[in-house]
Amino acid sequence: MATIKDVAKEAGVSVATVSRVVNKSPKASQASIEAVTKAMAKLGYRPNANARALVSQSSNTVGVLVADVSDPFFGSMVKAIDHVAREQGKQILIGNGYHDAEDERNALELLINSRCEAIIVHAKGLSDEELTAYVKEVPGLVVINRHIPQIATRCIALDNFKGAYLATDYLIRQGHKKIACIASSRDIEDTQARIEGYLAALKDNGIALSKSYIEYGEPNSDGGESAMTNLLSKSLDMSAVFAYNDNMAAGAMMVLEQNGIAVPKQMSVVGFDDGILARFLNPGLTTVRYPIEMMAERAARQALSLSRGDVIDEETAVFSPTLVRRSSVASI
């Protein structure tokens, strides 16, 4: 592969001149520009991004750590980040952490070693302490979808409690009293916050329900299926279910349908995320909107600013979920 030297020789100029035209420096004569351009084309020259990053101390990339790129939720997140990255002429480097501490650590260190200017981290496996250490080490690192009080200004999070409260309260206002909860079996703060929101809404409305109204499962459709099945098996008196996310809600709805229980007529269902599924489920899923694109964009801009050493205006970085009404809830 041709280097800058080869181009210089071919064009009969110095490497400095080649560098100038490559970087569109104003101080380069028309003649040089032409000669160099021609030589570059002839040799198929490709400026080596690594050499460039090394000398200019800037890789022009932004790193993203997600749990799993194949999950549409993270797809949206990455896309939003890519949007602002492109805007600033930067490339994206992606790592998958699969919600596992070891994987997250490996992926994150690779991003750090690559000297990404900015890094947006979604991590649920790493401890607060470890994450805090990374945040302190890397100036352009921002944590998304997680709130760590000690480094609040470096976190972009969603108010999960509020989202769950919103959903449950809405159900109550539609006349429901016996509201089950399909929770995630994964032990992360989101799980806990959403259960608390659900419980708080119940309590604030003077509704007391036994613990059996909460059933756990993996946060995917299979988990939703099994949780719903368990709920049904317990012969609980219930008219509505609040699910941890849309996938679980979808699984629950499948079980409901298989058991001849009509949604929403006989059972109302509310999800969480407002992902791609929500629109297409039949009936359309009433759900809590997780403004991930907005959050990701904010995170990316903030991370980039931070990496430049800009001061960040300390406006709140806790986003609020909203309720999206579709057709999976009936009033009674």
Next chain:
Amino acid sequence: MATIKDVAKEAGVSVATVSRVVNKSPKASQASIEAVTKAMAKLGYRPNANARALVSQSSNTVGVLVADVSDPFFGSMVKAIDHVAREQGKQILIGNGYHDAEDERNALELLINSRCEAIIVHAKGLSDEELTAYVKEVPGLVVINRHIPQIATRCIALDNFKGAYLATDYLIRQGHKKIACIASSRDIEDTQARIEGYLAALKDNGIALSKSYIEYGEPNSDGGESAMTNLLSKSLDMSAVFAYNDNMAAGAMMVLEQNGIAVPKQMSVVGFDDGILARFLNPGLTTVRYPIEMMAERAARQALSLSRGDVIDEETAVFSPTLVRRSSVASI
């Protein structure tokens, strides 16, 4: 940020020794290993991946060009590639091309400039010629989801014709004769191949249908909605629809439902891709499976082999789609 020199000084050894322990070279004494390890920890040393890539002439990354990461189809593709990349200790670099020639070119050149060892390209905007030029220039470059005869051994593609034929033929065997086709308005080979497959199945079964049975739309749910609406408006006599992909099928199903036309009782629907949606649509969508994970894995392995200069066994790289039966088709 600490460099290898700093570590060497701190540990009281030479940079060569530090390099040896970082790279786990066997020729390093236990004493050195300990001293260096301690120094690295103390200074928070992070080997600079760019410097490493520069000197070792290998970036340890594999590049992926997709149309849009937020599309679950590409999410699956990227995940499969990431899987084999991790297996070989490599990182993934992602570029979005949005099916636009200019964007694809920019993204691809960034990947090339970053000296990715292997590059897997999904491009629908670039011409065969331009793509061929890239393939010839970069040894580890493989084209996915596209078949270019001149560089067949560097392409991993799906037999779109066969998929469409399969779907249409299946519909016919269920007794359908008036089968509409919801095609993509995007002018890429896939569109054409699928229409041809649909037409061929019709013809082979002695069914002649007017051109109005084919309606076009953007390859997403909105496009499916408008295409289905148009089909309905034409008052065509039809009992089944074959859609370009699952998203369009989903849009069509929504329109059908809104118009009180029951699926599959009054109208059968078949999709294409077998994406995440297919399972959750109600009724479950009968569709053509696009084995993208398998193809992506194959592409990644091949690209990596190619980059190493290994010889590739020339087994066919055209994958076959299969039919996945769910509940959106009725026999009449």
Next chain:
DNA sequence: CTGTTAGCGCATTCAG
């Protein structure tokens, strides 16, 4: 406007 030169951080000969 242009060329010379000195590193950027690291891996790797080649002597010792």
Next chain:
DNA sequence: CTGAATGCGCTAACAG
């Protein structure tokens, strides 16, 4: 087993 020295490809003074 270890260290000194070289260069990967490029940018940025600096001096002409």
